[in-house]
Amino acid sequence: MKIPSTIISGDSVSWLDASGVDSLGNTVTSTDWTLTWYFSGPTILSVVSTANNDGWKTSLTSAQTAAMTAVANPSDAANYFWQATASKLTEKVTLGTGTLSITQNLANAVAGYSGKTQAEQDLLNIQSAIRARISGGVIHEYHIGTRRLRNEPVAELLKLESRFKLIVSKERQAQSIANGLGDPRNTFVRFS
Numbered sequence: 001m002k003i004p005s006t007i008i009s010g011d012s013v014s015w016l017d018a019s020g021v022d023s024l025g026n027t028v029t030s031t032d033w034t035l036t037w038y039f040s041g042p043t044i045l046s047v048v049s050t051a052n053n054d055g056w057k058t059s060l061t062s063a064q065t066a067a068m069t070a071v072a073n074p075s076d077a078a079n080y081f082w083q084a085t086a087s088k089l090t091e092k093v094t095l096g097t098g099t100l101s102i103t104q105n106l107a108n109a110v111a112g113y114s115g116k117t118q119a120e121q122d123l124l125n126i127q128s129a130i131r132a133r134i135s136g137g138v139i140h141e142y143h144i145g146t147r148r149l150r151n152e153p154v155a156e157l158l159k160l161e162s163r164f165k166l167i168v169s170k171e172r173q174a175q176s177i178a179n180g181l182g183d184p185r186n187t188f189v190r191f192s
Contacts, residue, residue, distance in 0.1 A: 014057060030049075041079045042069035042080075043067060045060075082099070120168055133154050
């Protein structure tokens with residue numbers, strides 16, 4: 001199925017799907033079958049596709065995607081499940097299932113919207129904890145009566161920072177590829 005994995009709330013979006021096959025290997029085409037997309041998450045939506053050659057064209061209107069609940073950050077887990085089901089008389093065949101994220105439209109963002117992924121936020125918090133520890137702003141361990149609080153040693157925070165730098169780097173790489181800019185790690189050499 002050719003549905004995008006991310007849709008911006010309020011955007012119109014269309015995609016084309018080729019014909020499929022049922023569990024016995026029989027061809028499922030738009031000449032005999034109707035394709036319906038079901039979306040389930042914070043809201044529920046179903047959309048009937050139109051015939052396109054022997055496959056289908058599916059379109060979501062701006063109003064439909066605006067009515068779907070957006071995730072807080074682009075890297076949050078997908079917030080909708082989808083299922084594409086072809087039907088003919090009493091027969092039904094599921095051609096595909098998956099997940100997608102509806103992301104916030106920045107035209108509707110409120111002041112203070114960050115857009116940082118959870119990993120980016122965590123990395124900033126780890127770096128802030130390291131700075132506070134180095135400047136002496138946070139005590140490593142203390143006791144009050146029978147209560148005891150122990151903070152992570154700086155060495156552990158540095159390991160955690162390295163791990164989150166790698167996660168953020170991979171997220172940015174994936175975003176660059178998704179935006180059609182290619183893999184930022186590729187280096188090209190020209191010989192003349």
